[in-house]
Amino acid sequence: MPSTSKKKTNATKPHGEDQVQTKRHTPRGLYIFSVIILVIIVVTFIGAPVVGKIGGTGRIVFGSFKGKPIEYIPGNYFSQQKDLLAEQLRSQGDQKDNLEAQVYQVWRGAFDRTTFHTAIVTLMEESGFHVSENRIDENLASYPAYLENGEFSEKRYRQTPLSERYTIRKTVRENLVFQAYLEDMGSIPLSSKEIQFLKSLASPERKVKYILFPFTSYPESEVQAYLTANEAKFKRARFSLITITTGKKDAEKVFERIEKKEITFEDGARSYSKDPFAEKGGDMGFRYAYELDTIIKKPEDxxxxxxxxxxxxxQPVEASEGWLIFRCDEPAIPANFSDPEVKKTVRTYMMSFERGKIEDYLLGEAKKFKEETKTTAFEVLAAKKGLSVKETDYFPINYGNSVFLKPVSRTDSALSGAAYRESFFITTFSLKPNETSEPVVLGDSITLLKLVDERAVKMEDLQVLEVYLPFIVQRFTEENIQQFIVTSKDFKDDFNSVFFQYFLPKQ
Incomplete structure (x- = not known):
């Protein structure tokens, strides 16, 4: 009997299907074998299971896990999965269309399943799990290929070639190991305290009204004030650039050759520069001063x-990487706020580098609104200020947006980050009736909340949660294991290269 010692492991979801690539050139010696394999696949699709007739040369290795081959051998797990998927595809009909894509789909699916199977068996065996020879014999006694009239046939067993018997025994042993893993996965224990904690999060649920102060509402007057105070950042000029990465002396030599007119700036860029502008003779177009600040080491430069x-x-100036030689092609133009492009540039710059300034301003506006709700109703004040009042559905404390519980919102993207803000739930579930909340920062918005209602979740709904929780935990655990396997350095995926070599050759 198998050992009861089993070690839990993390592991994989096999690689998703890669796009079918361009067919690769295959040596002529493999072509005939490839045609035979492809014919076998076609025959499999139309109902004649002749794949098992391939001899010893039918072994194809598509990858490995911890050095253990993920291989196709007639009759092994890979072969069985291939046959199952081919049968599923055949039962769906339309298998005559796009045959090559369907062949790929079947074999890739079999490879993915075998990867997971191989990895689990390998990890289980590494953990010390063992299946006894007696247990394997018991299962072989009911193996279909060895049965005659429902009974084990010693004659059939002995007539089976030794190599095929070895493959069958190996497959049965691995299947028993994998079966033990599945049994473990189906019996993951959950403590009553875990279940009770989840129930406590699921109830009560609250519904709130809310208004948003989006960062895009930051006034144009404030953007213009920022430009006035930082005008030098938004000057722009047209430049050409040569980037020298081999040191200051080399940069000075190139500069001197340009100054002495031994070479043109454009020739210097094409010959010596190491940047994306080299092929264009160094032309980098119009640039803002703040853009050059990001690559030039000293602001004074x-x-x-x-x-x-x-x-x-x-003369060459030092950069974060290398030395830079600039030529001015069009002199600096002062920033003009009446230019729509300049307005957009300043606002974009502030969103990237001055978010704190925008956030502070809007927090101040939100606090003013809250203060005014002491004398004016939330909805009335919002209408007066042109702010839209929205309302959520009922939701519980679903921190992290767990699939076990209702989400904060399914419709408003502005609330998509709420599930990951502890301050949002603390604020929401601390509100008193008709109270306006303190401002909460949510992504690119500031929000104010007002409690609409609170309700307890029905007992039968909580019971449903308890029933389905083990299933969901099992699913997530399997996904984590699958992800572990396909991202493991021990996993080698050669499927595409092998598939195209054997199945889609060029003459």
């Missing part, structure tokens, strides 16, 4: 670059 006149070349 950026100021020097922007003071260049048309056609002037600056």
């Amino acid at each position: 950026t100021a020097k670059i922007f003071s260049l006149g048309k056609g002037q070349v600056a």
